[in-house]
Amino acid sequence: MKHRGSEIICRLLERQGVEVVAGIPGGSNLPLYDALHDSALRHILARHEQGAGFIAQGMARVTGRPGVCLATSGPGATNLLTAIADAKLDSVPLVAITGQVPLPMIGTDAFQEVDTYGLTLPITKHNFLVRSAGELLEVIPLAFTLAASGRPGPVVVDVPKDVQMASVEVGDWPEPGRAAVPAPCDGAVLDEMAERIRRAERPVIYLGGGVAQAGAGGLARDLAHRMQAPVVCTLMGLGAVPCDDPLCLGMLGMHGARHTNLLMDEADLLVVVGARFDDRATGRAAEFCRHADILHIDIDASEIDKIKKSRVSLAGDAGLALEGLLARVAPAARPAWAARLAELRAADPAPAAGNDPLLPQNLIRLIGEASTPDTVVATDVGQHQMWTAQGYPFRRPRRLLTSGGLGTMGFGLPAAIGAALARPDLPVVCVSGDGSILMNLQELATLAELDLNVKVVVMNNAHLGLVRQQQELFYNRRYFASSFQARPDFAAIARGFGLRGVDLGACADPAAAFAEALAAPGPCVINAPVHETENVLPMVPPGAANREMIGGLSHAN
Amino acid sequence: MQTESTARPAGTVLELLVNNHPGVMAHITGLFARRAFNLEGILCGPVGGDHSRMWLLVNDDGKLEQIVKQLAKLHDVFSVGECPGADVTLFDRLEAALHPGKCGVKTGRGA
Numbered sequence: 001m002k003h004r005g006s007e008i009i010c011r012l013l014e015r016q017g018v019e020v021v022a023g024i025p026g027g028s029n030l031p032l033y034d035a036l037h038d039s040a041l042r043h044i045l046a047r048h049e050q051g052a053g054f055i056a057q058g059m060a061r062v063t064g065r066p067g068v069c070l071a072t073s074g075p076g077a078t079n080l081l082t083a084i085a086d087a088k089l090d091s092v093p094l095v096a097i098t099g100q101v102p103l104p105m106i107g108t109d110a111f112q113e114v115d116t117y118g119l120t121l122p123i124t125k126h127n128f129l130v131r132s133a134g135e136l137l138e139v140i141p142l143a144f145t146l147a148a149s150g151r152p153g154p155v156v157v158d159v160p161k162d163v164q165m166a167s168v169e170v171g172d173w174p175e176p177g178r179a180a181v182p183a184p185c186d187g188a189v190l191d192e193m194a195e196r197i198r199r200a201e202r203p204v205i206y207l208g209g210g211v212a213q214a215g216a217g218g219l220a221r222d223l224a225h226r227m228q229a230p231v232v233c234t235l236m237g238l239g240a241v242p243c244d245d246p247l248c249l250g251m252l253g254m255h256g257a258r259h260t261n262l263l264m265d266e267a268d269l270l271v272v273v274g275a276r277f278d279d280r281a282t283g284r285a286a287e288f289c290r291h292a293d294i295l296h297i298d299i300d301a302s303e304i305d306k307i308k309k310s311r312v313s314l315a316g317d318a319g320l321a322l323e324g325l326l327a328r329v330a331p332a333a334r335p336a337w338a339a340r341l342a343e344l345r346a347a348d349p350a351p352a353a354g355n356d357p358l359l360p361q362n363l364i365r366l367i368g369e370a371s372t373p374d375t376v377v378a379t380d381v382g383q384h385q386m387w388t389a390q391g392y393p394f395r396r397p398r399r400l401l402t403s404g405g406l407g408t409m410g411f412g413l414p415a416a417i418g419a420a421l422a423r424p425d426l427p428v429v430c431v432s433g434d435g436s437i438l439m440n441l442q443e444l445a446t447l448a449e450l451d452l453n454v455k456v457v458v459m460n461n462a463h464l465g466l467v468r469q470q471q472e473l474f475y476n477r478r479y480f481a482s483s484f485q486a487r488p489d490f491a492a493i494a495r496g497f498g499l500r501g502v503d504l505g506a507c508a509d510p511a512a513a514f515a516e517a518l519a520a521p522g523p524c525v526i527n528a529p530v531h532e533t534e535n536v537l538p539m540v541p542p543g544a545a546n547r548e549m550i551g552g553l554s555h556a557n
Numbered sequence: 558m559q560t561e562s563t564a565r566p567a568g569t570v571l572e573l574l575v576n577n578h579p580g581v582m583a584h585i586t587g588l589f590a591r592r593a594f595n596l597e598g599i600l601c602g603p604v605g606g607d608h609s610r611m612w613l614l615v616n617d618d619g620k621l622e623q624i625v626k627q628l629a630k631l632h633d634v635f636s637v638g639e640c641p642g643a644d645v646t647l648f649d650r651l652e653a654a655l656h657p658g659k660c661g662v663k664t665g666r667g668a
Binding site: 117118121122125126127129146300301302304305306 | 579580583584587591622623626627629630631632633
């Protein structure tokens with residue numbers, strides 16, 4: 001039977017098990033949208049293609065399955081670029097299907113023509129320019145296989161309009177594209193790692209997003225207890241091990257706790273799983289864990305020895321590797337190391353923040369108190385993101401959605417919408433700032449239309465807070481372009497979009513009003529005017545070693 | 558990408574078997590550019606079966622292992638490895654053929 005290219009795309013997406021796609025139509029993808037009309041796929045109309053990209057990312061990050069977004073050619077495709085690059089750096093499986101001008105017009109500077117293939121080449125795992133409708137039968141399943149296999153990532157499929165409209169005979173439909181089954185781990189390498197672990201006196205386990213991707217958090221926790229080794233997480237790894245586990249030391253690096261970074265500086269063995277020695281985690285790489293041998297496990301072979309030379313390494317699946325280690329590592333007590341951890345912890349008590357609900361750290365604590373272990377927290381990028389990473393009680397993987405690698409302001413709201421679409425059974429909180437929220441504010445219209453259970457908390461300090469903080473600490477307080485003169489009324493803006501809006505600044509009892517707003521069903525925007533000059537501490541200055549932290553003791557006063 | 562028209566530094570040759578379709582060369586040269594790897598010379602030709610063989614002349618420095626690993630990740634690259642037996646003089650002859658330009662082409666900013 002003959003099918004048009006656009007119908008083939010829809011049918012193949014359905015066969016992949018895709019239920020929801022996010023996008024915006026335009027001239028070059030209208031044939032695809034015409035086919036969507038007759039498809040079982042649910043389409044979410046975003047208000048900006050970047051929003052569509054991050055909605056798809058939100059679905060992918062919370063489920064682990066590839067998210068799908070659609071855009072037209074030209075500006076539609078260029079608007080997607082940030083969300084695609086973001087997915088690349090955080091290893092999020094994403095399939096972006098873009099319309100393109102018809103094949104005979106490619107290269108003529110046609111209306112809304114841009115070289116999507118060329119533009120997305122450096123920010124995708126792989127990309128395709130489809131040249132015939134028949135090719136779609138191979139390319140679409142392959143796009144899903146590539147997006148989900150090994151280290152996940154974004155794949156772009158650029159489909160010219162005439163390819164969408166062309167009819168082709170389809171015999172048997174191809175099998176859906178699935179993630180490749182990871183290869184078994186080399187037993188001899190695991191033996192050597194286990195032997196290094198046995199001999200270690202001061203081991204630390206360092207977990208990244210790869211552990212959550214592999215669903216291996218439980219195994220990592222078992223190994224930590226077997227070894228009696230403290231666990232640190234990257235921003236992407238938070239939740240892999242529950243924060244209330246006695247061995248969990250939370251986030252390492254630039255805004256990690258003082259005792260976390262100091263303990264790592266004394267480690268003699270670092271077991272790194274699904275992490276890539278990002279500069280925000282390591283500080284000055286040459287000084288990072290300078291006394292430790294490194295055992296590095298990562299699904300991406302190119303991450304091994306990229307930043308730090310490992311003693312023993314394994315390019316493979318985190319879950320299989322951890323299972324292999326658990327079969328080889330005997331329980332050990334390591335009382336001296338535990339005592340040293342207790343000593344460093346005692347010297348670094350949690351900051352006494354009082355009860356002021358408009359202190360940012362307290363707002364995060366209140367969100368934590370109102371949450372369940374399964375609450376999804378999406379953040380934007382800035383101080384509020386780091387306060388969330390430091391203070392929110394992450395207990396499960398895939399419940400923190402945050403732009404870690406690219407650091408994209410504007411990520412939070414659409415990602416929260418995507419999470420709520422994929423998991424309508426879970427409460428979703430978007431923690432944002434007054435800088436970030438404006439970068440994809442238009443998606444409030446999408447949220448109002450969908451009436452999802454998303455709470456948007458705007459930590460409003462009338463600044464680009466992390467910029468202001470760096471100017472204070474590293475640029476002699478020469479503040480420039482970091483404070484906002486105009487102060488939008490976010491509660492009124494929310495009402496303008498047809499959403500509930502609450503301004504804690506206008507409430508007699510902000511803490512009670514906050515708890516009430518978080519508990520009420522349905523979407524709501526909560527403006528929280530926080531202290532404008534509060535800093536995220538401790539902080540490792542960019543380029544410094546992690547032991548050279550600013551703050552972290554004084555703020556305990 | 559950096560090209561040296563005079564003294565070619567001692568390098569090593571990477572041999573790749575790749576898909577022969579538009580965009581493959583862009584994937585490979587783009588990787589060198591964005592990862593700040595030097596690429597001194599390229600030889601490429603079809604070898605049948607929709608495949609091309611490619612020789613890349615690269616510096617044998619601390620980045621070589623990372624270059625090979627990154628190339629191996631590209632979907633269009635079937636195989637990549639150092640080719641110790643490669644006839645590097647091919648690149649010298651290429652250089653001799655290209656320098657100075659023999660055809661006297663005139664169109665363009667440098668004309």
